[in-house]
Amino acid sequence: MVNPSHFDLQSLRVFLLVAEHGSLTKAAEHGRLTLSAVSKRIADLESVTDCTLLIRRARGVELTAAGRGLHEHALRVLTHVNSMANEMSDYAIGVRGHVRVWANTSAIVQFLPADLARFLDANRGVKVSLEERLSGDIVDAVVTGKAELGIFADNVPAPGVERRLYRRDKLVLVVPKEHPFAQRDVIAFADTLDEDYVGLNAGSSLLARMRDAALGAERLLRLRIQVSSFDGICRMIETGLGIGVLPSRALRKEVLNAGLRAVALSDEWANRTLWIGAHDGSSLAPEAVRLFDFLSQSDGDAGSATPSEE
Numbered sequence: 543m544v545n546p547s548h549f550d551l552q553s554l555r556v557f558l559l560v561a562e563h564g565s566l567t568k569a570a571e572h573g574r575l576t577l578s579a580v581s582k583r584i585a586d587l588e589s590v591t592d593c594t595l596l597i598r599r600a601r602g603v604e605l606t607a608a609g610r611g612l613h614e615h616a617l618r619v620l621t622h623v624n625s626m627a628n629e630m631s632d633y634a635i636g637v638r639g640h641v642r643v644w645a646n647t648s649a650i651v652q653f654l655p656a657d658l659a660r661f662l663d664a665n666r667g668v669k670v671s672l673e674e675r676l677s678g679d680i681v682d683a684v685v686t687g688k689a690e691l692g693i694f695a696d697n698v699p700a701p702g703v704e705r706r707l708y709r710r711d712k713l714v715l716v717v718p719k720e721h722p723f724a725q726r727d728v729i730a731f732a733d734t735l736d737e738d739y740v741g742l743n744a745g746s747s748l749l750a751r752m753r754d755a756a757l758g759a760e761r762l763l764r765l766r767i768q769v770s771s772f773d774g775i776c777r778m779i780e781t782g783l784g785i786g787v788l789p790s791r792a793l794r795k796e797v798l799n800a801g802l803r804a805v806a807l808s809d810e811w812a813n814r815t816l817w818i819g820a821h822d823g824s825s826l827a828p829e830a831v832r833l834f835d836f837l838s839q840s841d842g843d844a845g846s847a848t849p850s851e852e
Contacts, residue, residue, distance in 0.1 A: 548590045551623060554616040556583040557595070561613050565602040587612070639668045639829030644680040645693035646747065649816050651772055652791040653709050653840070654693070661836050668829045677747040684821050690830040691837070695747035696815040697754075705819035706838035713748075713812040714804040716776065716793065717785045724803040731787075731809045732759040738766040738784035740775050752787055755811055776802060789814075 559569035560580065570580045588595050593608035605613060645654055650672070658670055675683070677694035684692040685702055693708050694700065715734060717723045723734065735756055741749045741763075749768075756763040766784045769775055775786045776797050793804055806812075818837050820826055826834060 545590075549619075550583075550586065551620070553583040553587050554620060556580055557587055557612065558616055558620070560584065560596065560603060561605055561609070563602075564604070568602075639827060640671065641668065641691065641827075641830045641833050642671045642673075642689045643691045643693070643833070644673045644675045644683045644689040646677045646680060646695060646816070647674060647742075647772060648695070648711060648748070648789050648792065648814075649693040649708065650674050652711060652789055653816075657837060657840050661833060665829065665832060668833070670833065676745045678745065681819070684819055687821065690826060691818060691820055691834055693816055693818045693837075695751075696817060697751050698747050700817070700819060703819040703821065704823045705817040706834070708816045708818040708837055709840065711789045711791060711814050711816065713751075713787050713807055713814060714790045714793070715785060715807055716779055716788050717803055717805060718779060718782060719801050719803050721785065721803070723785070723805055726805050728806040728808050731755050731807055731812070732761065734785065735759065735761040735763065738764050740767045740769065740778040740784040740786045741765050742775070743768050743770050748787065751811060751814075755809065773797075787812075 556569065556573060556575070559573050560566055563569050563572060566580050566584070567577060570577045573580070584596060591608065591612065594606050595609035595612060596603040597606055654672065658672070662668065662670065673689070677698040680689070680692035680694045681698055681700045681703060683689040692703075715723065715729055715731075723729060739752070741752065743749075753763050767778050769778060772788055772792045775788060776793070778784060779786050780801055787807070790804060793802070798804065818834065820830070820834055823831065823834060
């Protein structure tokens with residue numbers, strides 16, 4: 543049985559260099575090591591794991607199945623070690639708290655930059671780590687403790703999450719300026735469903751909302767292209783590949799000036815709520831409590847903290 547205590551971090555780093563460059567010689571050059579030192583590190587790892595990790599070829603090396611498995615684990619281990627080192631460095635230079643926040647694209651594009659700038663300006667000893675994720679993943683991260691706070695859409699179930707109002711936003715139809723819909727001030731979503739759509743990738747709460755609305759109209763959403771960002775949607779619409787639905791505040795003036803038009807949707811579901819949630823607000827660290835309170839008051843209409851009923 544392999545003893546975990548026998549793994550050496552430097553040997554794992556050298557192994558990753560070898561895997562990246564496909565060559566012991568190139569790994570030695572990039573790691574500023576001797577070739578013999580690299581060979582010894584690999585030999586030590588093979589001894590510890592009792593596995594052959596590399597296949598030596600005429601023009602380099604290739605990972606074995608065991609080598610590929612170790613590569614995956616080594617990446618995760620060193621990522622966590624680097625994260626730990628960075629956090630300890632923050633404490634050493636005077637950072638008094640660290641809050642991990644996961645948020646969906648809508649919150650990050652529309653609201654969070656300005657809100658976090660104001661919070662951090664008033665709380666200079668606090669560090670906030672922000673990750674952009676899908677709403678469903680955000681709820682899971684809050685429940686499991688991967689994130690202290692999460693900001694997610696209102697159509698995502700959030701059992702066990704203590705949530706508060708963060709912001710409200712409005713979804714609009716986005717079309718090229720020459721499109722017939724561009725002459726409308728307001729339109730019902732059902733009236734657009736003969737058109738091809740550009741949407742976000744699977745798992746997006748916005749895409750789920752659009753599909754649910756189409757099914758409610760007893761129609762199917764004609765999704766022609768899926769991309770990973772709001773900017774990607776706008777670029778595809780600009781080239782005439784379809785129309786889309788986006789939060790109104792996510793549309794920058796330069797994007798609209800470049801040839802797009804935003805048309806109001808008459809549907810009630812186009813008025814959204816973004817929630818901010820924690821697994822248990824009473825158990826948060828003081829700096830996380832301050833951020834929770836600050837962001838839940840950002841819209842001027844924050845409710846009290848209540849467990850989600852979804």
